[in-house]
Amino acid sequence: MLTGAEIRKRFLEYFEKKGHKVVESDLLVPRNDPTLLFTGAGMNQFKEQFMGKNVTYKRACSSQKCLRTGDLENVGRTPRHHTFFEMLGNFSFGDYFKKEAIAWAWEFMTGEMGIPGERLWVSVYKDDDEAFAIWRDEIKVPERKIVKLGEHDNFWPADAPSKGPNGPCGPCSEIFYDFGENTGCGKADCGPACDCGRFIEVWNLVFTQFDRQPDGSLPPLPARNIDTGMGLERITAVMQGVRTNFDTDLFIPLRAAIRRAIGREVRDEKLIADHIRAAVFAIADGVPPSNEKQGYVIRKLIRRAYLKSGMKAPFLYNMVPGVASMFKEIYPELDEKREHISSIVLDEEKRFSDTLRCAMPVFEEMAASCKGTLGGSEIFKLVDTYGLPIDIISEEAQARGMELDTETFDVLMEKQKEQSRKGSDISTDFIFKPDKFREAPKPSLSDVLPLEARIEFILRKESPSEEAAEGERVEVITSPQSSRFYAESGGQSGDKGAIEKTDGWMRILNTYETDGRKVYEAVVERGTFFKGDAVKLCLDREKNSDTAKNHTATHLLQAALRNVLGDHVKQSGSLVTDERLRFDFTHLKKMSERELSKVEEMVNMWVEEGVPVAKEVKD
Numbered sequence: 038m039l040t041g042a043e044i045r046k047r048f049l050e051y052f053e054k055k056g057h058k059v060v061e062s063d064l065l066v067p068r069n070d071p072t073l074l075f076t077g078a079g080m081n082q083f084k085e086q087f088m089g090k091n092v093t094y095k096r097a098c099s100s101q102k103c104l105r106t107g108d109l110e111n112v113g114r115t116p117r118h119h120t121f122f123e124m125l126g127n128f129s130f131g132d133y134f135k136k137e138a139i140a141w142a143w144e145f146m147t148g149e150m151g152i153p154g155e156r157l158w159v160s161v162y163k164d165d166d167e168a169f170a171i172w173r174d175e176i177k178v179p180e181r182k183i184v185k186l187g188e189h190d191n192f193w194p195a196d197a198p199s200k201g202p203n204g205p206c207g208p209c210s211e212i213f214y215d216f217g218e219n220t221g222c223g224k225a226d227c228g229p230a231c232d233c234g235r236f237i238e239v240w241n242l243v244f245t246q247f248d249r250q251p252d253g254s255l256p257p258l259p260a261r262n263i264d265t266g267m268g269l270e271r272i273t274a275v276m277q278g279v280r281t282n283f284d285t286d287l288f289i290p291l292r293a294a295i296r297r298a299i300g301r302e303v304r305d306e307k308l309i310a311d312h313i314r315a316a317v318f319a320i321a322d323g324v325p326p327s328n329e330k331q332g333y334v335i336r337k338l339i340r341r342a343y344l345k346s347g348m349k350a351p352f353l354y355n356m357v358p359g360v361a362s363m364f365k366e367i368y369p370e371l372d373e374k375r376e377h378i379s380s381i382v383l384d385e386e387k388r389f390s391d392t393l394r395c396a397m398p399v400f401e402e403m404a405a406s407c408k409g410t411l412g413g414s415e416i417f418k419l420v421d422t423y424g425l426p427i428d429i430i431s432e433e434a435q436a437r438g439m440e441l442d443t444e445t446f447d448v449l450m451e452k453q454k455e456q457s458r459k460g461s462d463i464s465t466d467f468i469f470k471p472d473k474f475r476e477a478p479k480p481s482l483s484d485v486l487p488l489e490a491r492i493e494f495i496l497r498k499e500s501p502s503e504e505a506a507e508g509e510r511v512e513v514i515t516s517p518q519s520s521r522f523y524a525e526s527g528g529q530s531g532d533k534g535a536i537e538k539t540d541g542w543m544r545i546l547n548t549y550e551t552d553g554r555k556v557y558e559a560v561v562e563r564g565t566f567f568k569g570d571a572v573k574l575c576l577d578r579e580k581n582s583d584t585a586k587n588h589t590a591t592h593l594l595q596a597a598l599r600n601v602l603g604d605h606v607k608q609s610g611s612l613v614t615d616e617r618l619r620f621d622f623t624h625l626k627k628m629s630e631r632e633l634s635k636v637e638e639m640v641n642m643w644v645e646e647g648v649p650v651a652k653e654v655k656d
Contacts, residue, residue, distance in 0.1 A: 039273075062102045063102075067082065076104065077103055112307075122270050132263075184230060198255060205247070206245065211241050216235050237271060340389045343390075354379045411441050474554055492566060492567070496513075525548065532581050538570055541564020601632050
């Protein structure tokens, strides 16, 4: 019987032999994409390559750590829903297309995995005659086992042809495993479109070939891409002959440890196993539980698992070494950080235990004074102020025969979420944003300052323009562009300066880069600027120097923190400007005054010693 680890290894080795670069899994929080809460698919880290940028290799494969919360309520209730999972995928960036993707998927399933071909069915988009013909004529899948489905099921993004969003998209082809006629509904016409459980979708092949336009048309992309995804947990269940992912070797040891810790069987054992896996991986990637963004999700998972266990004392932290041991070969960082992760989980369990002790008396008081129905504002107070989860409130109310005013509660919660969204840069928009600089040139770079240049492109009110008048805020591209102007990146603000000509000047507020173009965000302080104007670019050297000093200070600060607090300290964000710096890092608890003083003294000592700063350019 193949283990999950062996399946992962075989997948990566198979595609490496097909000329794919094996790319290490990205973090659970995407490194360079603040619009995504978590990495939810293998293709997320290849976003730029799919857009034709930074393509240093044409083929890639990976086993990507993923975290999704859209199906949270189904975790543990169904055979295949998870928060954390691994996605196996192979990708082509303007290289091979449908014929190779389909042939290799079939060869891997039937050859490498040894799955009988008669156990496999496939689906294609209803209008994708090309994929249908490849499956039927070249792979020799019987026509009755090739199911045509609509844009909701077999297009990416779902419903894109009719509803959008605009941008790269394409049809899908899915591979299903058939558990046999004795499984599911038993109907003669049962097929992959039926949700009875007989068929399980194992692998999704996405053929990104169109560029949807605002008018709904689907012109072809100049470079077609392949994006595939196969859940490791699902293919492992198929290969190990079990009906649920939770009965594979990816979960069985952890479930056994949970039963031993609790001392009895628990109805929500699968949920607990899923949630602690997710928490361990997330904390290892620098996402401790908190009240904001990703940290809030991890806090919810830990507390939910603790609550469902029925335990009165912390126990989840004892599951961390087991998770780390199961995955240490492929993810050694889990084992290296297991004590740190355990301490964070333990602290969260203690916090939640204290929450329950504080909140339950308040709930009892509200329950005693209400007349059969607990008001929405009271429920909101229990949730928002006291941190009592709504499912506890619901269960406790049901046990007392009480009703809940959930309508008012939902309104109050939505208001709070809307307020939170206003201060958040997390988006649920389509991963590929429209390129507002599509018509702009990509000028050469010059390291001369001040730089004699010409205005090549003006973006005014989100649209290309021929001119920029006094008082207007615009985005400008010049030719050549200055290599000496630092473009905003990695938390560091872009350089400032000025764009000047005889009868006018713009103040550069920021510099950023998009697809090889340096863009100067500027406000016109005097005169009117036109496309084609000869101008001079001047760098604000004082602000540039101050920003560089603050950048160096973040490195000194991180080194001092690791010296004082320990090697577990890891940067999780930063802000560097000419005026100040902010350094975000992971640590279990609030720093003491003594620790703060030691860090401060250490950084100042290095500054006073004049430790040299060296500059090297590397690939």
